Amino acid sequence: MKGTNLGEFEELVLLIVVAKPIEAYSVAIARSIDEISNRKVVHSVVHTCLNRLEKKGFVTSEMTEGSRERGGRRKRVYKVSTIGMTALEKAKSQRNKLWDMIALVRMVSTNG
Amino acid sequence: MHWLEWSLLMDKLNKHSPPKWADIFLEWYCSPHQLEDVQGALYEYFYDRVEAGELKKAKMMYWLDVFTHFRPHIINRKQTHYKQNNLGMYKNFIKLSFRNMKRQKLTSTLNLVGLSIGIASFLMIMVWVNQEKTFDAFHENAENIYRIPNTFKSESEEFTQAVSGPALGAQLHKLFPQITNACRFGNSNVQIKAGNENFFESGLRVVDASYFDMFTWDVTAGSLADFFSNPNSIVLTKSASIKFFGTEDSMGKTLIMDEETSLSVSGIIEDAPSNSQMQFSSFISMDLAKIIRGAEGMDENWGGGQFHTYLQLAPGTDRVSLMAEVNKLITAKLTFFTERNMSYHYFLQPLTSIHLESTARYDFANNGSARNVSIFTNVAYIILLLACINYVNLTTANAIKRAKEVGVKKLIGAHKGQLIIQYLVESVITTILSAILGLGMIYMLLPSFEMLIGYEIVMTLTALNAALIFGGTIVLGLIAGFLPAFAISSFHPLSVLKGQLRSGKKGAAIRKSLVVFQFTATIALIIAIITVNRQMSYLQNQDLGMNTSEIISINYRGLSSVNQNKDVLRNKLLEHPKFKAATFYRNAYPVAGLSNGTVLVENGSGDKVSSSLYHMQVDENYKDTYEIEMAAGRFFSSEFISDIEASVIVNEAAVLTFGWGKPEDAIGKKMGSEPRIRTVIGVVKDFNFEGLHKTVEPLRILPLRNSSNFSSFALKVNLDNVFETFDYLKETWESINPTVPLDYTIMNDDINNQYTSEVRFKSIFSIFSVLSVIIACLGLFGLVTASTNQRIKELGIRKVLGASGSGLVQLISREFLILVIVSLVLAIPLAWYGMEQWLTGFAYRINMDWTFFALAGGIAISISMLTISFQTFKVAYGDPTKTLRHE
Numbered sequence: 001m002k003g004t005n006l007g008e009f010e011e012l013v014l015l016i017v018v019a020k021p022i023e024a025y026s027v028a029i030a031r032s033i034d035e036i037s038n039r040k041v042v043h044s045v046v047h048t049c050l051n052r053l054e055k056k057g058f059v060t061s062e063m064t065e066g067s068r069e070r071g072g073r074r075k076r077v078y079k080v081s082t083i084g085m086t087a088l089e090k091a092k093s094q095r096n097k098l099w100d101m102i103a104l105v106r107m108v109s110t111n112g
Numbered sequence: 113m114h115w116l117e118w119s120l121l122m123d124k125l126n127k128h129s130p131p132k133w134a135d136i137f138l139e140w141y142c143s144p145h146q147l148e149d150v151q152g153a154l155y156e157y158f159y160d161r162v163e164a165g166e167l168k169k170a171k172m173m174y175w176l177d178v179f180t181h182f183r184p185h186i187i188n189r190k191q192t193h194y195k196q197n198n199l200g201m202y203k204n205f206i207k208l209s210f211r212n213m214k215r216q217k218l219t220s221t222l223n224l225v226g227l228s229i230g231i232a233s234f235l236m237i238m239v240w241v242n243q244e245k246t247f248d249a250f251h252e253n254a255e256n257i258y259r260i261p262n263t264f265k266s267e268s269e270e271f272t273q274a275v276s277g278p279a280l281g282a283q284l285h286k287l288f289p290q291i292t293n294a295c296r297f298g299n300s301n302v303q304i305k306a307g308n309e310n311f312f313e314s315g316l317r318v319v320d321a322s323y324f325d326m327f328t329w330d331v332t333a334g335s336l337a338d339f340f341s342n343p344n345s346i347v348l349t350k351s352a353s354i355k356f357f358g359t360e361d362s363m364g365k366t367l368i369m370d371e372e373t374s375l376s377v378s379g380i381i382e383d384a385p386s387n388s389q390m391q392f393s394s395f396i397s398m399d400l401a402k403i404i405r406g407a408e409g410m411d412e413n414w415g416g417g418q419f420h421t422y423l424q425l426a427p428g429t430d431r432v433s434l435m436a437e438v439n440k441l442i443t444a445k446l447t448f449f450t451e452r453n454m455s456y457h458y459f460l461q462p463l464t465s466i467h468l469e470s471t472a473r474y475d476f477a478n479n480g481s482a483r484n485v486s487i488f489t490n491v492a493y494i495i496l497l498l499a500c501i502n503y504v505n506l507t508t509a510n511a512i513k514r515a516k517e518v519g520v521k522k523l524i525g526a527h528k529g530q531l532i533i534q535y536l537v538e539s540v541i542t543t544i545l546s547a548i549l550g551l552g553m554i555y556m557l558l559p560s561f562e563m564l565i566g567y568e569i570v571m572t573l574t575a576l577n578a579a580l581i582f583g584g585t586i587v588l589g590l591i592a593g594f595l596p597a598f599a600i601s602s603f604h605p606l607s608v609l610k611g612q613l614r615s616g617k618k619g620a621a622i623r624k625s626l627v628v629f630q631f632t633a634t635i636a637l638i639i640a641i642i643t644v645n646r647q648m649s650y651l652q653n654q655d656l657g658m659n660t661s662e663i664i665s666i667n668y669r670g671l672s673s674v675n676q677n678k679d680v681l682r683n684k685l686l687e688h689p690k691f692k693a694a695t696f697y698r699n700a701y702p703v704a705g706l707s708n709g710t711v712l713v714e715n716g717s718g719d720k721v722s723s724s725l726y727h728m729q730v731d732e733n734y735k736d737t738y739e740i741e742m743a744a745g746r747f748f749s750s751e752f753i754s755d756i757e758a759s760v761i762v763n764e765a766a767v768l769t770f771g772w773g774k775p776e777d778a779i780g781k782k783m784g785s786e787p788r789i790r791t792v793i794g795v796v797k798d799f800n801f802e803g804l805h806k807t808v809e810p811l812r813i814l815p816l817r818n819s820s821n822f823s824s825f826a827l828k829v830n831l832d833n834v835f836e837t838f839d840y841l842k843e844t845w846e847s848i849n850p851t852v853p854l855d856y857t858i859m860n861d862d863i864n865n866q867y868t869s870e871v872r873f874k875s876i877f878s879i880f881s882v883l884s885v886i887i888a889c890l891g892l893f894g895l896v897t898a899s900t901n902q903r904i905k906e907l908g909i910r911k912v913l914g915a916s917g918s919g920l921v922q923l924i925s926r927e928f929l930i931l932v933i934v935s936l937v938l939a940i941p942l943a944w945y946g947m948e949q950w951l952t953g954f955a956y957r958i959n960m961d962w963t964f965f966a967l968a969g970g971i972a973i974s975i976s977m978l979t980i981s982f983q984t985f986k987v988a989y990g991d992p993t994k995t996l997r998h999e
Contacts, residue, residue, distance in 0.1 A: 027153045043153055044180040051185045063148070073152030 006058075006091050012037070013049045014088060017059055018080045025064075025075040026050055050078055058084030128167060130158045130174045138178045143189045150181060201530070202537070209538040212514075219510050219894060220542070223503050226890045227546035230499025231588075232553040233883055235581070236561060237492035244485050247467035248388050251328040256292075256425050257463040260438075261472045262417075266454040266710065266724050274472040275417035276458065280442070281320065282411035284423065287441070290434055293424035295320040296398060297390065301669055303852070306356035306367040310853045312669070315352065315393030318401045318419075326424050327390070333363050334379030340397035345378035352393040353380055369396075371671070371851075373404060389467050414445040415456065422463070431460050452722045454710070483953065484873060491877070494633055495884050500592040501626050502891035503539070507596035508623060509898030514600055531601035539593020540586055547585040564875055624931055627895060631935030631972065632942065634888040637881040639943035639968040643960055647951065648874050650958045652867060657799030657808075658702065659739035662692070662828050663859035664841070665701050668852055670823030677848050678822060684844050685827065690837050693828040695737040698821055700728035700813075702738070702801040703862040711812065712785045716771030725766060726801070727812040729821065734813075735796070737828045744775035745794030748815045756815050760790035764798045766810035783812070790814075807955045826859075889979045896928060896983045917985075924984045925977065932976045936969045943968075 006014065016032045017024045030046040033039070053059045059078045080088075135151070142150055154177050161170035213220040248254060261274045281296035298318040304311045321340045332350065339347050346367070353362045362377050369375055375396065384391045402408055425431070439458055446456060461470060468482040521531060668674045674681075678696055685691045699707045706726040713723050732755075734740075735747040743764055748755045760783055764775060772778045775795040784790050798808040816822060829837055845854045864871075900907070907920055915923075944960060951957045 025153075026149070027156050042180055043157065043177065044183060044186075047150065047153070047181070048183060048185055073148050073155065075152060076149040 006087050009045075010049055010053060010058075011088065011091055013046065014053060014058055014080065014084060017053075017078050018085070018088065021079075023075075024078045027075075029078075053084070054078070057081060058087055128162050128170075130155065131171050134175045134178045138181070141182060141187050143187060146186055150186060154178065154181070205534045205537040206541065208534065209541045212538060213542070216510060216513065218897060219506050222890050222894045223506055223542055224546050224549060226499045226502040226887050227543060227592075228549035228553060229883055229887060230496045231543075231547050231550035231585070232557075233880055234492045234496045235550065236554055236557075237488050237880070241485050241489050241492070243387050244468060246387065247464060248390070249464050250385075250387070251326075251463070253326055253328075253424055254463050256427055257326060258423050258425060258431075258460040259463065259466060260421050260423060260458050261461055261470070262456045262458040264417075264454070264456055264724065266452075266722055272472040273417050274470060274475040275419055276421045277414045277456075278410040278418060279412055279414040279445070280458075281419060281421040284438065288434065288438070290426050290429040291423050292426050293322050293326050294422065295323040295326055296419035296421050297323065298401075298419040300396075300401070302370050303669060303671065304356060304367055304369055305371070306365075309356075310851060311356065312667075312853055312855050313352070313394060315349075315391070317390075317392045317395050318398055319395055320398045323395075323422075326422060330382035332360070332380045332382060336379075339379045339395075340399070342376070342378065343397055343400045343403070344373065344375050345397065345400075346375040347379040347381060347395040348377055349381055349383045349393045351383050353377070355393075370404075373400075414442055415449055423460075435460055452710075452712075454722060454724075481869075483950075487950075488876070488880075491637075491880050491884075494637075495880060495887065496588075498630055498633060498884050498887045498891075500588065501630050502887060502894070503542070503592045504595050505623050505626050505891055506894040506898070507539070507593075508599050509895055511596065511600045518600060528601050532597045535597030535600055536590060536593045539596065540589035543585050543589030543592065547581065551581075564872065564879075623895065627892065627928075627931050628935050628938070630888045630891055631932055631976075632938045634885050635936055635939035635968055635972045636943040636946070637884055638971055639939065639964055640947060641878050641881045642964050642967055643943075643947045643951070643958075644874050644877055646964075647954065647958050648867070648870055651804050651870065651954075651956065652864070654800075654804055654956060656702075656804070656863075657740065657797060659828070660702075660859045660863055662831055663738065664827045664829050664856050665703075665824065665859055665862070666827070666854065666856045667701070667824040668849075668855070670698070670821065671852055672820060674849050674852055675820050675822055678819070678825075681844065681848050682825075684848065685841070688837075688840050690830040690833070690840075691827055692830065693733060693737040694825060695731055695733035696816075696822040696825040697728065697730040697734060698816060698823045700730050700734065701824060701826070702799070703859065703866065706801060706811075709812075711783050713770055713783050714781060716773060721770075723769070723810070725769075725810040725812050727814060728801075729814045729816045731816060731822070737826055738799075739828075740799055741797040743795045743797045745779045745792070747794055747796075755793070756817055757788075758790055759793045759815065760784075761794045761796060761813040762792055763796050763808065763811040763813075765808045766812065767795055769810045804956050831858075885975065889975060892928070892976060893979045893982065896924070896980050900924060900983050921981065921984045925980050928976065928980050929973070932973055936972060939968075940965050 012033065013029060016029050016036075020028065020032060026043065026047045029050070030041055030043050033041045033046065050059065050061075054061055058081055060081050061076050061078045063074045064077050138151060138154070139147060154174060157177060158170050158174050161167075161173060251257065259274070260276055260280060261272055262276055263270065263272045278296065281294050285291040285294040296319065300316040300318055301312070301314045302316050304313045324336045324339060334347070339345060346369075348356070348362065350360050353360050356362070356367060357365055360380060363380065364376060366374055366376050383393075402410055425434070435458065442456060442458060443450060449455065466475075468485060518531060522528075682694050682696075685694055706728055708724055708726050710722055710724045712720050715721050730748070732748040732750055735742070745761075747761065748759060752759070762778065767773070767775055767778045770778075770781075772781055778792050778795050781792045782789050783792065796811075796813070800808055801811065802809065827841075831837065841856070842854060845852075903924075907924075910920060910923075911917075943965075947960060951960075
């Protein structure tokens with residue numbers, strides 16, 4: 001299937017969306033990336049990534065109703081979708097398989 | 113409060129704000145639906161930095177942020193995430209349509225009635241037209257079957273006849289491989305005795321066995337292959353079987369034909385359907401007919417014209433080259449005719465085209481007219497068009513009432529396109545409802561329509577038909593609704609809400625011209641009805657050159673038993689004071705059509721030319737019985753014994769054709785060839801022996817040589833006390849000819865029957881024209897209503913200021929009357945041209961004069977005045993205070 005591969009950055013952003021079910025909007029997600037990965041990330045990059053994720057169907061978004069905090073402007077809040085979740089799990093299981101293979105090799109090489 | 117206003121407020125409350133120009137740039141490039149989110153995020157960063165105490169840095173970063181967000185996905189104006197609730201919108205449209213229809217009851221009713229009449233008329237006519245165009249298309253082999261009529265040329269005339277010589281049907285398919293099958297089809301009149309009853313059977317057809325292979329008929333009893341395995345068989349239709357035996361189940365029963373031939377019923381088939389030109393009630397085989405008539409050599413006879421001959425060709429045959437070869441062959445065989453300068457040229461006539469396009473002589477009685485079909489097709493479209501115009505006019509006239517609705521909708525954000533769709537949905541729904549009503553009308557009125565036309569309409573509701581009707585209805589709705597939808601949705605919301613809206617000069621002009629169009633069409637149709645009516649009466653009252661009002665005609669098919677007693681019969685009948693004259697003859701009943709034959713004639717320049725002309729064989733009483741006048745000479749008389757062998761009488765048309773000059777000069781001229789030469793002893797004045805459909809053609813009257821050859825007779829009878837007269841006739845007949853059924857008709861009835869197709873045309877045309885008048889009046893009524901409603905205030909004020917009721921009526925009517933008069937002026941030349949074309953198709957016709965147009969104009973004006981006055985009176989004489997309170 002075209003477009004269902006998660007890039008590394010996309011996976012990161014998507015994981016954060018899942019991890020922060022409340023207030024998962026572009027600025028908050030950018031801050032979380034800063035905290036977790038210690039790299040300074042430009043907001044526009046995050047915004048673009050979220051847009052791409054939505055186009056691929058991994059997230060859905062809504063404008064918050066009634067929130068008037070940042071100078072009266074509403075935020076766009078993102079939620080993971082079912083295919084998004086599936087994509088994440090697929091990526092995770094792929095990685096686990098690889099790590100398992102590595103562990104096997106190590107075992108063999110140290111013992112041999 | 114809109115988020116813009118709120119955020120502006122908030123920004124003002126915060127003491128610092130991001131650089132204005134950066135914002136302007138952002139607001140320019142960012143797509144509107146993302147602006148709120150993106151700008152909000154940037155503002156969040158900005159205020160965080162400001163709170164952290166870095167005002168300058170915040171402002172610089174803001175600029176940076178704005179630039180880094182200058183990316184395609186933000187600039188992109190495509191709204192990919194919008195979910196449009198279209199389905200809900202359409203459901204709402206449908207609901208609204210019904211509500212609107214209930215609110216505007218008058219307009220809706222007028223629209224529904226007009227459209228349903230239009231649709232019903234259109235469908236009925238088109239169904240009939242379709243049937244006319246597909247006569248005999250139901251046969252399996254219809255595509256490959258052709259009839260072969262021929263054009264006959266002699267020195268004196270040329271005409272096309274539908275019948276051909278017997279050899280063609282018997283031999284052509286053996287000689288040419290492209291002809292896969294052939295058959296002949298002929299008429300016969302016989303007497304049938306079944307059980308103890310006697311009948312005359314005029315629906316007997318003589319056919320080859322291959323007839324049932326070529327043509328597809330529904331067999332209910334017996335098998336096709338065995339129909340004629342026993343030559344003494346007869347095949348009956350269901351009705352014939354019931355007529356002869358009282359039951360459909362008559363297989364194997366016997367009947368006696370013409371007092372000598374015994375036949376057994378070998379098959380029963382369905383009655384001839386109305387959409388076939390071949391009408392029949394029984395069949396016997398060609399082989400049997402050959403034996404009975406002693407015509408065994410018939411199959412070698414290439415000339416003459418006794419049967420309709422049909423050929424079935426292999427698909428893809430080159431018809432042109434085939435017929436060239438056929439004609440070569442036939443010309444070679446017809447040396448007898450060629451020597452006398454007579455030729456037959458045969459051509460192929462596709463089976464399905466015969467009904468409408470054949471103009472040959474000796475053709476089927478129920479042939480239709482291509483001209484009528486096209487006339488009615490045009491009428492159908494006109495009626496539908498009129499109904500549509502009605503809809504357009506009525507809806508646009510009432511558009512003002514909907515103005516507020518449109519204004520509000522536009523204000524809350526409806527696109528013009530959405531509004532147009534809404535109004536189109538309304539018109540489609542109206543059309544669909546009208547179509548349903550129309551179909552209901554057709555269902556109820558179909559029997560009356562069939563009676564009017566004279567034969568059944570076969571309406572099969574195939575899936576294709578249903579789809580066509582449904583699709584057509586929707587298309588109609590779209591077309592009719594397009595203009596009104598456009599007009600209504602163009603209202604400018606502000607001016608509407610302020611109440612400034614007026615109908616607009618342009619709109620009114622379009623509506624008025626549409627009304628003029630409607631009325632022009634209607635008035636033209638009225639003129640057409642008047643012309644058609646006058647022409648028909650003319651035809652029916654035309655002097656035929658003979659007395660037809662007192663004649664009873666009796667056809668006994670020349671049965672010898674009757675002929676033996678003919679003088680006894682004649683004398684007995686004339687004893688009665690009411691019976692004034694009687695004449696016996698053969699093939700001389702002026703309504704039934706005459707035979708023709710060829711004869712050598714010495715023409716005016718002294719040459720001997722062979723001519724084909726009609727002939728009849730009569731006794732000396734013919735002239736007095738039918739009250740025909742002589743132009744010169746004398747009629748046959750028993751005083752002149754030589755008459756029987758040596759005399760002949762012709763009519764004035766013959767004198768002209770042969771170039772003999774004046775009638776008197778014709779006396780003494782000779783006709784015929786040795787040994788039978790006859791001299792002209794008299795010339796009769798032309799009388800219409802072929803009805804008024806044709807001008808009088810040349811005629812040869814012969815005396816009957818052998819008294820056993822008479823086949824029918826006519827009585828001149830005083831028809832005052834009809835029943836007594838008939839009783840006497842029946843008694844006398846039965847006493848002298850007990851075994852022969854008495855088959856009599858009244859001549860006037862027969863003559864009127866000749867005009868059935870014209871009479872039908874007149875009735876149908878009148879009905880549909882009246883329908884269009886009704887539709888046009890509905891439209892006018894609606895328009896007047898709309899106009900008066902608009903001007904209600906104005907009229908109320910005028911009344912208060914002292915205008916009289918009649919003055920107001922005049923005011924309103926005047927503008928509409930002008931329209932009607934303009935239509936009248938336009939309609940007259942149009943109708944005149946059209947009717948002239950129609951009238952030229954008649955041998956005897958009237959001329960249109962100014963009275964026609966005056967009458968039509970008078971009718972149009974009175975009808976319009978009536979329609980207009982309904983509304984105007986109500987308004988003009990109403991209470992002005994009520995109207996002025998109308999806000």
